[in-house]
Structure formats: structure tokens, C-alpha cells
């Protein structure tokens with residue numbers, strides 16, 4: 088194959104092909120940015136959800152957990168933790184999360200440990216709001232089952 | 236060595252190798268925490284060790300790319316480096332900023348680090364691979380800009396070859412895409428969407444240009460093959476890279492809240508991504524077969540071929556394994572992802588550093604024909620220890636990933652929970668750790684090969 092292709096042909100494929108790919112990609116990027124607000128319920132990002140996302144970041148939660156399948160693989164998926172632990176009830180989920188965060192690190196021998204982050208009650212509520220909002224994103228029905 | 240300014244590459248390579256030792260050491264810590272969750276807790280929680288592990292990886296690759304560029308661009312351009320002094324200053328600035336950031340991860344709680352670096356004013360922290368404080372990110376931009384200025388001026392003022400132009404394109408692309416690290420929208424979906432502009436468009440886009448350019452340089456040097464030939468192959472490889480890799484970004488847009496046309500576009504485009512890696516294998520072996528000279532530095536060619544093969548396995552084969560949307564539905568974010576990440580990063584971006592170092596370090600140490608036979612034999616042993624070790628790590632993680640999917644993902648009812656599944660996998664993680672240890676021993680063997688004495692007769 089390589090013998091029949093000249094250097095000039097190869098260079099033209101490179102420039103032409105890349106230009107084509109870049110143009111399509113830029114177009115799709117604009118379209119995606121248009122559509123994401125609806126797919127993710129952007130209008131429901133309250134101050135509390137935004138603050139929860141910031142807490143998620145500055146405590147590096149993604150250094151152990153996945154969220155929509157991305158992050159680290161040491162600890163459970165959390166994009167659907169509201170579905171898994173929340174009993175379909177936001178207040179229930181918030182009290183669950185308060186208790187969970189306060190109990191860390193669990194004393195079980197040899198079990199993977201989650202650090203104690205010393206968050207305030209309000210901060211944990213913000214995190215809960217962020218995780219509830221995340222659980223409602225239209226992500227093509229991922230994950231396959233409730234265990235994440 | 237034709238130009239004295241090529242010597243500035245040396246500290247970059249040495250520092251990259253030191254960081255690699257640190258990276259693998261922290262990998263081993265992570266591997267132990269997978270087996271016993273109490274290991275080093277609470278002194279070094281898993282997330283902290285992981286940040287150190289992956290940040291050292293990125294930084295060491297950047298150091299390696301810089302070393303490679305500082306060495307090969309003057310030689311290709313047939314002139315001295317534009318400013319050797321600037322290259323030396325950037326080295327120390329980058330090294331100091333890198334070390335300070337890693338020490339920050341280790342000794343300051345992450346939330347405090349965010350606070351004292353004013354993350355609130357300009358938030359960029361807390362995303363995988365982009366954990367660096369904003370101030371460090373700005374530092375990286377400045378270092379990379381000064382580096383590109385230096386390389387760019389050298390290219391512009393000297394002879395322009397396909398290799399240097401492709402290399403420079405890759406470096407500029409790398410700088411441009413890094414700018415997305417500064418964009419952190421409130422919407423998690425948009426955040427993820429643009430996060431991949433840095434991560435995916437680096438490793439499966441512009442970094443492949445850099446990889447191709449470095450590989451081509453070494454192949455010309457150790458095989459003596461005609462440049463026309465090399466240029467044609469390089470163009471073909473990077474053409475396939477960008478045609479498949481840019482739209483291939485879509486293989487990350489299946490299940491994160493982006494529109495569903497990505498299921499098709501991502502699957503189809505990324506299914507072609509193994510092709511450039513396959514071409515690299517053909518390229519390395521064809522050039523070796525058609526070689527016009529028999530260079531005494533045999534190990535450099537071994538590394539070059541090894542890079543192509545392991546990159547094809549890690550990125551091409553292990554990447555293809557989970558890149559079609561229906562498969563990815565089950566494999567997304569499992570140990571299979573980690574298996575692929577390890578072999579791809581190692582084969583493509585660590586082995587290419589060994590390749591360029593194998594070629595130019597002996598020259599910079601006054602051994603134009605390569606190291607003595609004994610040193611090359613030790614290095615060859617380290618090649619196999621590291622390659623077999625990484626393959627072992629990859630197979631173990633693949634087994635763990637498949638078992639995880641069968642226990643936790645596949646069953647519609649009665650699936651095992653995440654933590655219970657992980658507890659079941661501990662025997663496999665022990666195997667992974669053992670192979671990881673083999674990689675580390677391989678690296679120590681490699682480092683030792685630098686200290687094997689040259690026989691007196693050769694030296695005189």
C-alpha cells in the first residue's frame with residue numbers, strides 16, 4: 088500500500104483530512120453546547136447545586152469515585168447515588184448523606200477508607216443537592232443497573 | 236552531537252527518569268491500598284497518592300518531550316538552539332514548580348491547598364489530571380510558551396524538515412488545548428465535555444504528532460533510511476491520527492449527558508483510531524528491514540520497535556476493546572479502563588522517551604556509537620522486565636475488569652454492590668501488584684545500566 092502513495096499524496100490526505108475533521112468537530116461542538124442545557128436541566132442549577140459542585144472539586148472526591156463513569160475506580164459511582172440510597176426522597180437522601188459523611192472513616196479493618204472532610208451541615212446539603220441534580224441528567228440510561 | 240546547545244536536553248531527560256521512579260513508587264502505594272485499605276491511611280489517602288501518581292506521569296512526559304525537542308530540533312534545523320539560556324531557565328522554573336506542587340499535594344489537605352492558592356477567585360482545580368492549583372497551571376502555560384518560542388525560533392531560522400514542522404504543530408496544539416483547563420463551567424456536563432478537549436485531544440491527537448516526529452528522528456538516525464521515505468510514512472500516520480482522533484473524542488461522549496448522535500460518531504470515528512498505531516508498527520519494522528547502516532546502538536532500535544508494538548497493543552487493541560458504544564455501556568469506568576490507560580500511556584509515551592534517551596544520551600555522554608555491549612545487555616534486560624511487567628499489570632486489570640462487569644454491571648437484578656465486588660477482586664489485585672513490582676525492578680535495572688563502566692579499550 089505504502090509504495091503506491093507518494094509523499095505529496097500523504098501530505099494532502101493529512102491537510103485535507105484534518106481540516107474536514109476539525110470543521111465537523113467544531114460544528115458538533117456548537118450543537119452540543121446548545122443541547123446540553125436541556126439534557127442536563129441547566130435551569131435547575133441552583134446556588135446550592137453550584138456550591139456542591141465546588142465542594143466536590145476542592146475536596147477532590149473524583150480522586151476516589153467515578154461520576155458518570157469518569158474519575159477514579161477506588162470507590163462507588165456517585166452520579167446515581169441518589170437513586171441508590173435516596174429512597175426517591177430528597178430529604179431522606181440529605182439526612183442519609185449527613186450521617187454518612189460524619190461517620191467517616193469507617194472503622195472496619197482493611198476496608199478502603201474515605202477521609203473525614205469536616206464539612207458543615209450546610210456544605211453536606213449542598214453536596215447532596217449537586218448529586219441529586221446530577222442523578223437527573225439524561226445520560227442515555229447509564230449505568231446499566233443501580234449498583235453503578 | 237553536531238551542536239553544543241543540544242546538551243541542554245540532558246537535565247530534562249535525567250529529571251524525567253527521576254520523576255518516573257516516583258510515579259511508579261506511588262503506583263505501588265496505590266496498588267497496596269487496593270489490597271489493604273488501611274495502608275498509609277490517613278497519612279496518604281488514596282486520592283492524594285493517585286494525584287501524585289498521575290501528575291508525575293504528565294509532568295515527566297512533558298519533561299521528556301522538551302528534552303527530545305531540545306535535542307532533535309537543532310540537529311534537524313542545522314543550527315544552534317535559539318536560546319540555550321532560556322532552555323536552562325525554563326528547566327529550573329518547571330522543576331521547582333513541579334516539585335512544589337507535588338509537595339503541596341502530599342503535605343497540605345487538598346481543600347486547604349485550593350484555599351491558599353485562591354481557587355475561589357479562579358476555580359480550575361479538582362478534576363482528574365487537572366488537579367494542579369491555578370497558579371501552577373499558569374506556570375505551566377508560561378513554561379510551555381517559552382519552550383515553544385525557543386523551539387519555534389530555531390525551526391524558523393534553520394532548515395525546515397517534515398519532522399520539525401510536525402513536532403512544532405504537535406507542541407502548539409498541546410498548548411492550545413491546555414487552555415481548556417482554565418474553563419470550569421458550573422454545568423457538570425459542559426465541564427466534562429471540555430475536559431476531554433485537554434485529555435483526549437492530547438493523547439489521541441497532538442501528542443501522537445509529537446510521538447511520530449520523535450520516532451521518525453530516531454529511525455532516520457539508526458537505520459539511515461532515506462528521508463523521503465520517512466516523511467511519507469510520518470504524513471500518513473498523522474493523517475490517520477487526526478482524521479480518526481478528533482471526531483474519536485466522541486467515544487467519551489456516550490454516557491455523560493451529551494446528545495445521542497455521539498453514540499454513532501464516537502463509535503465509528505474511534506474504531507479507526509487503532510489504524511495509525513498499526514501503521515507505526517509497520518513503519519518501525521519496515522524501516523528496520525530496509526536499513527542502510529548497522530548502527531552499534533542496537534538498543535535504540537529495540538526501543539523504537541517496542542514503542543510501536545506496545546502502543547499498538549495498549550492504545551489500538553485495548554482501546555478498541557471498549558470503544559464501541561454498546562460495549563462501553565458495560566465497561567465504562569471499570570478496571571478495564573485502567574488496564575487500557577496503563578498500557579497505552581506506557582507503550583506510547585513512556586517507551587518513546589526510552590527510545591529517544593537510548594539514542595541521544597550515549598552521544599551526550601561522549602559515546603557516539605552507543606553504550607558498550609555490557610551496558611546495552613543490561614538495558615535490554617530492563618526492557619523486557621518493564622514490558623513484561625506492564626503486560627502483566629494490564630492482563631491482571633483486564634481480568635479484574637471483566638470479573639467486575641460480570642458481578643456488578645451485567646446482572647439486572649441481584650447484582651453485587653461496588654464495595655463487595657472489589658473485595659472479591661483482591662486476589663487479582665495481588666497479581667497486579669506483583670507485576671507492578673517487576674516494572675519497578677525493571678526501572679532500577681534500567682537506571683543501573685547508566686552506571687555500567689565502558690571497557691578501557693573502547694574509551695581510548
Ligand code: HEM
Pocket residue numbers: 158159160161258259261262263265266269285288289292572573576577580581582585628667668670671672674675
Ligand atoms: C507499575 C506499577 C503501577 C501500579 C501498581 C499502578 C497503579 C495504579 C492505580 C491503583 C491507579 C488508580 C486506579 C483507580 O483510579 O482506582 C492508577 C492510575 C493510573 N496510572 Fe498507574 N500504576 C503503575 C504504573 C503506572 C505507569 C508506568 C503508568 C504510565 C505509564 C501509569 C499510569 C496511570 C494512569 C494514566 C492512571 C489513571 C488511569 C485512569 O484514569 O483510567 N501507572 N495506577
Ligand code: HEM
Pocket residue numbers: 156157158363438439486487505506508509546549550551553554555557558559563566567568569572575576577579580583584
Ligand atoms: C496513546 C494513546 C492513548 C492513551 C494514552 C489513552 C489513555 C486513556 C486513559 C488514561 C483513559 C481513562 C481516562 C479517564 O480517566 O477517564 C482512556 C479512556 C478511554 N480510551 Fe484511551 N488512550 C489512548 C488511545 C485510545 C484509543 C486509540 C482508543 C480507541 C480505539 C481509546 C479508547 C478509549 C475509551 C473508549 C476510553 C473510555 C473508557 C471508559 O469509558 O471508561 N483510547 N484512555
Ligand SMILES: [Fe+2]
Pocket residue numbers: 435439483484486487
Ligand atoms: Fe479517548
